[in-house]
Amino acid sequence: MDYFLSEEQTMIAEIARQITDERIIPNxxxxxxxxEFPRAILNEMAQADLFGIPIPEEFGGFGGxxxxxxxxxxxxGRGCIGVGTAFAASSLGIYPILIAGSQEMxxxxxxxxxAGRKFAGFGLTEANAGSDASGIQTTAVLDGDEWVLNxxxxxxxxxxxxxxxxxxxxxxxxxxxRGASMLxxxxxxxxFSCGPKEKKMGIRASxxxxxxxxxxxxxxxxxxxxxxxxxITVMKTLDSSRPGIxxxxxxxxxxxxxxxxxxxxxRVQFGxxxxxxxxxxxxxADMAIQLEAARALVYGAARHIDAHPNNMxxxxxxxxxxATDMAMxxxxxxxxxxxxxxxxxxxPVEKMMRDAxxxxxYEGTNQIQRNVVGQELNKEYAxx
Amino acid sequence: MxxxxxxxxxxxxxxxxLDPKTNTLAREGVQSIMNPYDQHAxxxxxxxxxxxxxxxxxxxxxxxxxxxxxxxAISCGADHAVLVSDRxxxxxxxxxxxxxxxxxxxxxxxxxxxxxxxxxIDGDTAQVGPxxxxxxxxxxxxxxxxxxxxxxxxxxxxxxxxxxxxxxxVDFPALLTVVKDINEPRxxxxxxxxxxxKVEIRRxxxxxxxxxxxCIGLPGSPTQVVKVFPPEARCKRAVFTGSLDEQIxxxxxxxxxxx
Numbered sequence: 248m249d250y251f252l253s254e255e256q257t258m259i260a261e262i263a264r265q266i267t268d269e270r271i272i273p274n275x276x277x278x279x280x281x282x283e284f285p286r287a288i289l290n291e292m293a294q295a296d297l298f299g300i301p302i303p304e305e306f307g308g309f310g311g312x313x314x315x316x317x318x319x320x321x322x323x324g325r326g327c328i329g330v331g332t333a334f335a336a337s338s339l340g341i342y343p344i345l346i347a348g349s350q351e352m353x354x355x356x357x358x359x360x361x362a363g364r365k366f367a368g369f370g371l372t373e374a375n376a377g378s379d380a381s382g383i384q385t386t387a388v389l390d391g392d393e394w395v396l397n398x399x400x401x402x403x404x405x406x407x408x409x410x411x412x413x414x415x416x417x418x419x420x421x422x423x424x425r426g427a428s429m430l431x432x433x434x435x436x437x438x439f440s441c442g443p444k445e446k447k448m449g450i451r452a453s454x455x456x457x458x459x460x461x462x463x464x465x466x467x468x469x470x471x472x473x474x475x476x477x478x479i480t481v482m483k484t485l486d487s488s489r490p491g492i493x494x495x496x497x498x499x500x501x502x503x504x505x506x507x508x509x510x511x512x513x514r515v516q517f518g519x520x521x522x523x524x525x526x527x528x529x530x531x532a533d534m535a536i537q538l539e540a541a542r543a544l545v546y547g548a549a550r551h552i553d554a555h556p557n558n559m560x561x562x563x564x565x566x567x568x569x570a571t572d573m574a575m576x577x578x579x580x581x582x583x584x585x586x587x588x589x590x591x592x593x594x595p596v597e598k599m600m601r602d603a604x605x606x607x608x609y610e611g612t613n614q615i616q617r618n619v620v621g622q623e624l625n626k627e628y629a630x631x
Numbered sequence: 632m633x634x635x636x637x638x639x640x641x642x643x644x645x646x647x648x649l650d651p652k653t654n655t656l657a658r659e660g661v662q663s664i665m666n667p668y669d670q671h672a673x674x675x676x677x678x679x680x681x682x683x684x685x686x687x688x689x690x691x692x693x694x695x696x697x698x699x700x701x702x703x704a705i706s707c708g709a710d711h712a713v714l715v716s717d718r719x720x721x722x723x724x725x726x727x728x729x730x731x732x733x734x735x736x737x738x739x740x741x742x743x744x745x746x747x748x749x750x751x752i753d754g755d756t757a758q759v760g761p762x763x764x765x766x767x768x769x770x771x772x773x774x775x776x777x778x779x780x781x782x783x784x785x786x787x788x789x790x791x792x793x794x795x796x797x798x799x800x801v802d803f804p805a806l807l808t809v810v811k812d813i814n815e816p817r818x819x820x821x822x823x824x825x826x827x828x829k830v831e832i833r834r835x836x837x838x839x840x841x842x843x844x845x846c847i848g849l850p851g852s853p854t855q856v857v858k859v860f861p862p863e864a865r866c867k868r869a870v871f872t873g874s875l876d877e878q879i880x881x882x883x884x885x886x887x888x889x890x
Contacts, residue, residue, distance in 0.1 A: 258824045265818045273874075296821035309821055593876050 263322035271326030293363020306357035324498025329452030340367025347472030406456030427477035438463030496574035503581035571606035668748025677708035706819035722849030729762030
């Protein structure tokens with residue numbers, strides 16, 4: 248379908264497509280097998296200016312919107328959402344600075360991230376604070392001119408690979424949700440370390456570790472925005488980033504459909520390519536229909552967000568749920584179409600199916616996304 | 632430093648067919664690309680620029696649509712683009728082409744380094760680079776596989792040989808032709824692509840470069856292609872595509888039919 252993309256948007260997609268075809272697809276199986284962080288590929292993306300897409304031009308970026316980043320992530324996701332996640336998490340890590348950081352803070356951090364000289368990560372989740380962010384136990388206490396952080400963040404993407412982390416910590420427990428703040432922690436800060444790399448089912452090219460703060464002392468000016476605004480910044484950050492996860496789902500599903508359809512054309516059983524059998528054709532047709540419907544929703548949501556940045560929660564959650572549930576279904580069906588071959592590591596759909604699962608879990612589980620949509624509906628219908 | 636890179640638009644080798652009547656390359660419907668060796672030459676020029684400063688000019692002789700490959704080079708980091716284009720250049724062999732490019736280089740102005748791909752994948756002569764160096768009376772090194780050291784005054788290079796490589800030092804100005812081993816060309820950048828879209832490409836005609844009409848195009852070309860023919864197919868062949876794993880499966884499948 249023609250989505251009437253601008254010339255610049257077409258360029259973004261072309262560049263990401265070329266990196267995906269030439270750099271990611273030939274290397275994805277090895278990165279997965281070895282749990283290897285795709286440093287060289289990310290450097291290539293940096294050289295191609297992809298890290299600058301969401302960053303304003305005054306900080307050396309491209310000043311792109313939600314649809315721009317969606318188009319890049321869709322292409323990367325077609326190759327490997329592990330690589331796509333490593334890339335996307337760097338954007339996620341700087342969104343709090345973009346959303347709530349001071350001008351000085353933006354000048355300090357954004358140019359390096361835009362150029363891909365530094366990567367970023369986002370630290371929210373803890374052992375007892377996943378879907379319920381109010382369970383956060385990491386604290387930040389002001390001591391003279393320094394914040395002192397204590398606590399442990401869990402499952403942080405780009406952990407150990409990023410140089411800049413935006414972290415949520417409780418600065419005043421008595422104030423509940425208004426007692427959380429966001430701070431910037433840099434690689435090398437005293438008292439800050441990363442745990443070992445977690446062993447995951449999928450997206451194994453991406454690095455996932457704990458962030459450990461033991462009397463970690465950072466300067467006072469690392470506070471992002473005002474004290475107590477941490478949760479608001481987190482919510483705005485996730486609203487902005489979710490369409491990117493939806494886009495990884497689109498890409499993954501496209502990759503899975505491409506593999507399944509070309510296999511079905513070639514695989515002969517009962518004297519015919521299995522594409523000729525209606526049972527297979529209908530599966531492929533359903534995969535294509537669901538994918539296109541999801542793409543229309545994600546692009547539409549991204550355009551809505553670009554036009555109405557203050558009213559994005561509902562569409563952001565809607566597109567994340569729909570596209571990632573679709574990706575899981577399409578990847579599973581791609582394995583089914585390819586039968587035993589699909590289950591083997593020699594073929595890429597096995598990895599796609601393992602990878603797809605995380606899309607329904609991270610950046611807010613799909614159940615939490617439905618809560619967001621439901622709560623928005625509740626508000627809308629209360630007014631009616 | 633000033634670097635000029637000569638690039639050529641060629642038909643994509645994946646699609647090449649011969650016209651059975653004329654025995655010339657059938658170019659209709661065949662996608663055009665930048666000669667792959669030239670992509671490596673552009674990349675090396677951009678790397679040298681990043682190392683030593685300066686600017687990279689890409690130069691192509693060809694029809695107006697050769698602008699596409701010049702814009703592609705800009706998107707990958709070249710600064711300026713020059714297209715030498717004139718109907719009078721049509722039918723040029725390597726002799727006339729090197730004459731024309733030498734004239735164009737003189738119009739562009741002083742340079743430190745000229746880079747070319749080892750050869751173009753359509754004609755496969757590998758003559759234009761050395762021919763151009765001879766016309767400009769500068770030293771040249773062909774089949775460069777590595778720039779070991781680059782300074783303001785010259786380069787230390789590795790030249791690929793059948794049984795290893797030579798190490799050579801060359802002072803500027805000089806011409807190099809490069810092989811694919813020299814680097815991996817980068818993916819164009821977003822800023823590069825946007826610049827490529829807008830950049831003005833300098834057009835030079837035969838008159839602009841002061842070319843002698845007897846030395847260009849068909850009249851200036853001593854080489855005549857008498858006959859072009861595809862080699863006779865010796866036996867049944869199949870080309871497998873896709874990833875290595877997919878190709879192996881296809882190969883095994885096709886061999887099984889002989890068991």
